[in-house]
Amino acid sequence: MSDKSIQILLVDDHAIVREGYRSLLQKQPNISVIADARDAAEAYQNYKTFQPDVVIMDISMPGQSGLEAISRIRQYDGQARILVFSMHQNPSFALQAIRAGALGYITKSSDPALLIHGIYQVYENKLSLSPDVAQALALEKLGQDKARLDDLTVREFEILRLLLEAKNNQQIADILNISPKTVSNSHYIIKRKLEVNSDIELTRLAIRMKLLNLRDLIDEAE
Amino acid sequence: MSDKSIQILLVDDHAIVREGYRSLLQKQPNISVIADARDAAEAYQNYKTFQPDVVIMDISMPGQSGLEAISRIRQYDGQARILVFSMHQNPSFALQAIRAGALGYITKSSDPALLIHGIYQVYENKLSLSPDVAQALALEKLGQDKARLDDLTVREFEILRLLLEAKNNQQIADILNISPKTVSNSHYIIKRKLEVNSDIELTRLAIRMKLLNLRDLIDEAE
DNA sequence: ATGACTAACGGGATATTTGCCCGATGTCCA
C-alpha cells in the first residue's frame, strides 16, 4: 500500500468544500485526489472514466441526489467503495446511504482525522460510521415513530388531525361535540404517546409521518 | 494595499470548511487568515484578540448563532467588517444578517471567486451580496408572507429559529443569556407579527417560508 | 351473562404558559 496511493474521486457541489478536501487529503502520503465532480451525473461519468479506489460523496446536491449517484455507481461496479461525507447528522440519512450502497458515512462536523480514517476503512472494504451517527442509528433502530403513531386510538387520531389544522380546543370540541376539557386531555395524551413535548415537535413529527400534507404546505407558499 | 494583506478571521463550525477557506484564501496574495473560530463565543474572543480586517462568518452554528456573534462583535467594534458565508439561499437570512451588522452575504454554493470578491468589497466597507440572494431579495418585494417575516427584528428571528428547533423557553434563555420571560414575550410577539395563533400554525408557516428545512423533514421520513 | 378489558369522556387540582400591558434602558439617527 505504500507503493501505490489510494485514488480518490471527490463529489461535492460546494467548491469550497472540494477545496477543503483537496487541501486536507494532499497532506496524506497514501491518498491522492485524481478527480472531482459537482453533481450526480458528473460523479457517475468520472467514476467510469477514472475508476477511483474510493469515492467521497456529499449527498445533498442540487438536482439528482448523492444517493442516486451511489446507486448508479454501484450498479455499474458492485465493488465500488463509497464514503459519504454529509452535513446531516440524522441517522436516517446514514441508513439510506448505506442501503444505497455506501460503505461509510461521516458527518462534516467530525474531526477531519475521522474522514481520513474512514477512507482507509472503506478502502479495505470495511464499514465506517461517525460515532455520533452510529450511536443515533443504534438508538433509533428499535422502530419508533410509526409504532408510536399506532398507539393512538381512533379518536385521538381524529383530534390530532384537527389540531394539525390549527384549530383550538373550543373549535374541536364544537366539531366533535365534546368538552374542550376532553380535547385538552387528549392533546396531552397524544403528545405523551408520541413522545414530544411541544406543538412544534408535534408538527414536525406529523410532517415526517405525512399526516400533514407537505404538498399542500408547499403550494400554499406563493 | 499591496504592502499589507487583509487579515481574516474565519468562523465556521465545520473543520473541513475552515480548511477549504484556508486553502482557497492562501492562494490570494493580499489575503491572510490570521485566526479562526468554531462558535460564536470563540469568534467574539478572537475578534478582540486578533482585530482582523474582515470576519468571514457562518451563521448556522450549534449553540449561539452567528447572528448573535455579529451583533456582539459590532457592539464591540462598530467598524467591524463582517462577511457572512452561508448555506442558506433564503433571502430572509441575508436580510437578518445585514440587519445584525454584516456587510456581505455570500452563499456557500457560489463560485469561490465571489467569496474573494466579497472579501475585497467588505474590506472597503462596501456591501456585497451573492447574485442569487440579491435577486431573490429583489423579487421578494412582492411576497406577502415574507413581508411579515421581515417585520421580525434580528433578535426575534433568532428566537424563532431556536423555537423551531423545538427548544423550550428555558433552553433558549440559557443559550441567549436572557430571562425565560423575555423568550416567552418574544414568542408571543413573533406569533402576533406573523399573524398566527398557535405553534402549529407557526411551524406550518415556517415550513412554507423554508425557515425549517423541508428537505430534512422529507428525508427524515424513512 | 359476567368479569376483564379498553375507549371515550370529562371533573379536579396545580403548575405552567399565554396574552397583553407596562416601564427601564440602550442605541441610532436626524
Add this chain to the structure above:
DNA sequence: TGGACATCGGGCAAATATCCCGTTAGTCAT
C-alpha cells in the same frame, strides 16, 4: 437632544397543560 426602536423583563388574569381520577359504554372470551 429628542424621538423612534430594540431589548429586556415584571405583573397579572385567563387559558392550557399536566396528571390523576371516576363514570359510562362497548367488546370479547369464558
